[in-house]
Amino acid sequence: MNCILGVDIGTTNVKVLAFQPETGQIVAQASAPLTTLHPQPGYAEQAPDDVWMHLVNVLEEVCREVAQENGQIEAVGISSAMHSILAVDTTGKPLTNAILWSDNRAEQQAASLRSDQADLGKDIYQKTGTPLHPMIPLCKLAWFRETNLRFLRRATGWISIKEYIWHKLTGKYQIDYSIATATGLFDSSGKKWYAPALEFAGVRIEQLSEPVPTTYAGTLSNPDLPDAITNGLANAKLYIGASDGCLANLGAGAIEAGITTITIGTSGAIRRTSQRPLRDEKGRLFSYILNVSDPTDKNYYVVGGPTNNGANVLQWVSEKLTQSETSAVLAEAATVAPGSDDLLFLPYLQGERAPLWDASVRGSYLNVDWQHGRAHFVRAALEGVLFNLLRIERILSRHTGPTKVIHANGGFAQSEFWVQMMADIFGVPVRLNESNESGAIGAILLAMKAAGQVSSLVEATRHVGFGRTFEPDAECHRRYRQVYERFEKALP
Template sequence: MTCFVGVDVGTTNVKALALLPDDLSQIIAHASAPVTTLNPEPGYAEQDPAEIWSAFVQVMAEVSEEVAASGHTITHVAFSTAMHSLLAMDAAGAPLSHVILWSDNRAEAQATALRTDLAELGKAIHAQTGTPIHPMIPLCKLAWLREHDPRLLRRAARFGSIKEFLWTKLTGAFEVDYSIATATGLFDAANRQWSEQAIQYAGVRPQQLSTLVPTTHQRLHKLSPETAKTGLSAEVSLVIGASDGCLANLGAGAIKAGTATLTIGTSGAIRQTVREPLRDEQGRLFCYILDEDHYVVGGPTNNGGNVLEWVTEKLTRLDTEAVLTEAESVPAGCDGLLFMPYLQGERAPLWDASVRGAYLNVDWQHTQAHFARAALEGVLFNLLSINQLLVAHTGPARVIHANGGFAQSTFWVQMLADMAGIPVRLNASNESGSMGAVLLTMKAVGLVASLDEAAERVAFGETFKPDPLRHRTYIDVFKKWQAGSARLY
């Protein structure tokens, strides 16, 4: 039988999931491989494209072997990849630099300039692209290269994302989907073309950017000695796919109005799917293309699962399970202890790469367990503050679909339901990015007429309902958290 594979290239792992399009609840194969983030200087975050390619080859080879052993055949592979990455390449697609990640803040001065001295240009670019002005976006990263490494800017035949690097190696074509393009700050979303004013500011030539294609665009796998290591045949069709944020919404079945998706992996985001592009006049929300009929609007945070990692490795020196157990022993609201989770600067709602975290109201009674729970609460309070910006444009959500690594903790997910005061629903599979890529493939090949129909195929797991008493507590604590944030930032 036919198998579709969804590949999810994230910040910490490359994952692949093989599913039967007729029965998405049946996982035929799954594989994952880690990727290392390098921090050569303070504020820098890079990855080696060769390591990402090796991780991709490894997971595809494992999945291909498992699928073959099960008696099935891979016919299509689709891609979900992290946003905002930037890589310099030569004319053949070979890397000339490391991949600069979304979490890299070296372009802080360039982003600040577009919000202050060049504010009119910054507002115009946001209105045209739907991408908030921040050091994360390739627009600002290219401007940084223009000032600090102009030789690389001139020497590179191509600039693109990690998606484009992988796609070029697999197909020989320099192409990028509209979804990844809308996260660059370089893309005129309304006209589906590169923005002349953004390109001019960035200092690149149009020919250095990839050809723009829809998210359902397909090409045959180009077999070579290098790509043959994946186990994929020349008959496999590759679907270019979309960004991880957009596909996390689709893979969570969150297409209809009134449904929010909250994702916490290394970072986090809260999003809703809409039918028309939206713009926040203050530039605090993104609006990215999923397909010709769907846009994903929301706000990202730099500080998600990395906060739990910090608590385990730096603060308590306990393992994750022990930290979560300790945190659960403390009542909601942490007896007044508050945490501002800005350990790596912040995107939404502050859009300030220079801010840093803080504990507030520390007193004698607070224990290590209080500090652990306050950190988890702080991550969610921050996401709910982003949600307040979102609902002003989309209307309130009636249910939250939760995914990402945090969804493996029933304690943390229940905390979200208690804070939000609405049900939080998990998917049967937590691999929402890969699932979204498979669902997009189903539309690309005509198995479904629309993404609305595709989303109806998503299977759900447990639903967490808010506890009324804890919700009332959190309403009061959230107000105090917001007041504390306003005083500090």
């Protein structure tokens, strides 16, 4: 039994899957939860060594399971969350926690690039494809420049949590093109660090890792790992992989034109795969590298927009607004007709990334009427999340063409009611992925391409499984088109 491992270093969990290409089955898997620290309001951090410890534990568990079945691990692909940053010293010891994407301490630095330094901000966006927001390392490093310049300059390296893990595994400081394009510091066309961005951030190029393609292969060189890992990966190539967003698109089977991926977990994202980079005239969409510089395949970029407001809105409705169980809330919403009798909800409970890119914006109900009861407020909230994603999709479609089908995953997919609402609002079929572990699966598929087991990423997606397809209701879609027009006019 030959296997490929997919490692997914997320914000809430670390996961490892073992995939058997011959059968197309996941033969072993393990995960562990991660703790996010909030030392001050607006801060979000994780301890790098805690992430490493949990990864070692789940990797050891999967290696043991594969060994018990006399399996052979041929390759490992790695997926990781984007936008984290931490400092290390000359020995590789962390000098800070990893500052996560959800950390908003750099609001002023991001605002500066949109206002008094707008020309520089536009230039950086055009070069990097990264929207200007407190989440990106560019702004976080600028925060250190303004609050602790000596420390910024004294640190030997400024790296992401993925680079920290890669260094622990291979002994090298390297960053894949995909993670690099999400920093706001990387010239995605030149495949190098962008000097004006580094100057704004206050870092030197020698403090940053070596950029490498997402198919780059390394070797395990950590003598302190458990025997199960050392023996299990003795003959395996370690492929550096890409970011979770890019690999989630690949793992969702969304590599060809007309396929849009929507993921709704606590937050959410809408993404398309493109053979060229994208630049939105207003800087609202990201454009990250999935796979380039590969003479055996096409260049691929993952383009789209993330939202802060996904299933956390349902959580708010359940816990704060109705104080009811989620299942009861969803059942109550189903008693109201599509459009919630003209009640609108702007779902910006935690600021917003796409399409507004405004950390200070907040949500609201509009058109509140005497006839509206609790069920209306619930349904309008669920519709508002999808209307916001539709707004991003309309901007995206201007650059990449219309959506023909949606591949959907994430926690929201457990609700048939909410998935059907998505089909009705977007007016296209919605296919559910068989597995919600699209990031780890994407890492496996990219590793298969890098190892030569498939000839292209399109061929790799043939290994992706699907569940039910939800068809849109024409009458509901007609009604939603009218409601959406009012939603769009109400956007700040």
